Amino acid sequence: MIALKKLFSLFNVMALLLLVAAAYAYQVVQKPQATPQPPKLEMAALHPVKVTVYYSDPQVQNMKAVARTVQVTEEDVGTMAQAVANAWAQGPNGAATGVLPVVPAGTPAPRVYVRGLHYYVDLPTAYTKLNYGTSGERMLLCTLTRTLLEKRGQDVTFLVDGASKESLGHLDLNDAFTRQDCQDQ
Template identity: 55%
Template sequence: MRKLFSLFNVVAAALLVGAVLALQAVQRTPPTPTPPRPELTERQALKVKVYFTDTQVQRLRPETRTIQVAQQGPRALAQAAVDVWARGPYDKSFLGVVPAGSVPPKIYLRGQHFYVDLPEAYGALRYGTSGERMLLCTLTRTLLEDRGQDVTFLLNGQRVETLGHLDLREPFTRQDCTDL
């Protein structure tokens, strides 16, 4: 009997029991988590003025659109307006300034300053000076219609000096785009 309960046998038995319990714990399937309950947020319809260009790409043309937003913060409103801008105008006498199906830029807001992160594809549009200016001015006027002081443009998350032929080192203001 003495050899059955030796120190070595007791420690080995305890380790064996511990290993069996650990194996069972590891092989047990985890409980299925309960999915979060979707909370329906009330969307509000708001009117915004979105700018496009005329067919000769000479003048800015506003179009009043109704957007649905869940949040009324200035950044959320600006992003919703730019999403509508990227989809193009309803009025057939206006032109959208980006090709149909283009990804809308991302909008950031710091105080009264908008930052527009243009997708990389916008840098390869090859519009020429007037088309590039129209692209930037339609965005600037859309964003600064009711709020904001200026718009700084980024390309693919990076500060760039130019977009094609236009200088992007300084932010655009309403006054930069009033003569269109």
């Protein structure tokens, strides 16, 4: 009986309980965590918006306005500006006659940033390798300027690969372009 009393002493019982608790805690922390379920991605609904995009006439002398429909998720200024720049870079759709695209097919669209009434267009390096003359560069910059400033905005500043450049080749890019700078001759 004394041996049993020594076996079930308060110290031994507490030690046994601590050992059981430690074994349970060890088992709990060794369990692999449940894999979380990824959130279900929902595409924002696209809706069509009619816009005016400017392209060149076949003689590269005048700009021609073409009504286009672009798909956007929301109609904020930045989203709309990028959508019309993408449509401009893609060229006219098949229904448009008597107009030419301003950049060759497959040329990446420029990135457009908006700050207040000012647009900043970041042209990819591919635009510096187009080897357009002065009239071609003017058509490129002015059709994009007129397209962006069709509904709102004050001016468009052009960058090349995120940096200010003196020129695209022939035309000065130091000053922002306005609607008045790009009137047909």
